[in-house]
Amino acid sequence: MTKKKKSKKTIILISILLLLFIGTCVIKPHYFNKVTKYFKKNIECFEPKEKKYSSKLKSGLAEYMKFAKSNGVPKCANEKDILLSKDLKKVSGTNSFKIDNLTHSYPYLTEKGILLLNEIGESFNEKTKNTELKDTKFIVTSLTRTEESVKRLTGVNGNAVERSAHYYGECFDITYSRFSNRSVNLKPCHVDYLKEILAEVIYEKKKENKCWALTEIQQPCFHVVSRLKE
Numbered sequence: 393m394t395k396k397k398k399s400k401k402t403i404i405l406i407s408i409l410l411l412l413f414i415g416t417c418v419i420k421p422h423y424f425n426k427v428t429k430y431f432k433k434n435i436e437c438f439e440p441k442e443k444k445y446s447s448k449l450k451s452g453l454a455e456y457m458k459f460a461k462s463n464g465v466p467k468c469a470n471e472k473d474i475l476l477s478k479d480l481k482k483v484s485g486t487n488s489f490k491i492d493n494l495t496h497s498y499p500y501l502t503e504k505g506i507l508l509l510n511e512i513g514e515s516f517n518e519k520t521k522n523t524e525l526k527d528t529k530f531i532v533t534s535l536t537r538t539e540e541s542v543k544r545l546t547g548v549n550g551n552a553v554e555r556s557a558h559y560y561g562e563c564f565d566i567t568y569s570r571f572s573n574r575s576v577n578l579k580p581c582h583v584d585y586l587k588e589i590l591a592e593v594i595y596e597k598k599k600e601n602k603c604w605a606l607t608e609i610q611q612p613c614f615h616v617v618s619r620l621k622e
Contacts, residue, residue, distance in 0.1 A: 435524045437581035445591035451604035456617045464560025470540045474498050488513030489530045496545040497534045504620040505562040515593040529572040534565040562618035569612040
C-alpha cells in the first residue's frame with residue numbers, strides 16, 4: 393500500500409471517529425462534560441455567602457398574575473401560535489446566560505421580558521468579572537409555555553392551568569443548582585456561591601420594581617416575572 397493511500401485511510405478513520413464522538417456528545421452531552429472537565433482548571437472554594445438574598449425572594453402568585461395577564465401576550469394554544477405571534481421574540485444565549493434544553497416551554501419572550509433577562513445577565517457578569525468565576529453563565533430552564541405544554545407538564549385540570557404565569561411571555565425560570573463555565577470545574581461550593589450572587593442581582597431588580605421573583609424549592613430555580621411597562 394502506498395503512503396498516499398495510507399494517509400487517505402487514516403484521514404477517513406479519524407473523520408469517522410470524530411463524527412462518532414460529536415454524535416455521542418449531542419445525544420448524551422454528559423459524556424462531553426466528563427471529557428472536557430479534564431481540560432478545565434480547579435480552583436479553591438470561595439468564602440460562602442450568607443443566604444440572605446435567595447431567602448428574600450418570596451413574591452406570591454397574587455402579586456403578579458393580574459399584571460402578567462394584562463401586560464403580556466394572550467395565551468398561545470401551541471407552538472404554532474407562538475411562532476405566529478408578533479409580540480414574542482426568540483431568545484438566544486449570550487455571554488452571560490445559556491438556554492437549557494427545553495422540553496415544556498419555548499425560547500420566546502416579549503421585548504420587555506428579554507430586556508429584563510439581559511439586564512440580569514449583565515449585572516451577574518459585573519458581579520463576577522473580577523473573580524476566578526468570571527465568564528460563568530447561568531442557565532435559563534423555562535420560558536414561555538403554551539396550553540398544550542402546560543398540560544403535558546402538570547397533568548392537572550383546567551383551573552390549575554389558568555394559574556401559570558409562563559403563558560404571557562414575560563416570565564422565565566433560572567436554575568440555581570447548576571451553572572456553566574468553560575474554563576473552571578465548578579464544585580458544589582462554587583454553585584452555592586453563584587446562587588447567592590444571582591439571587592442578589594434578582595433581588596436588586598425586584599427592589600427597583602422591575603420584576604417579581606420567587607425562590608422555588610421543589611424545582612431549584614428562581615421564578616422571575618417582569619413588571620416592566622411600555
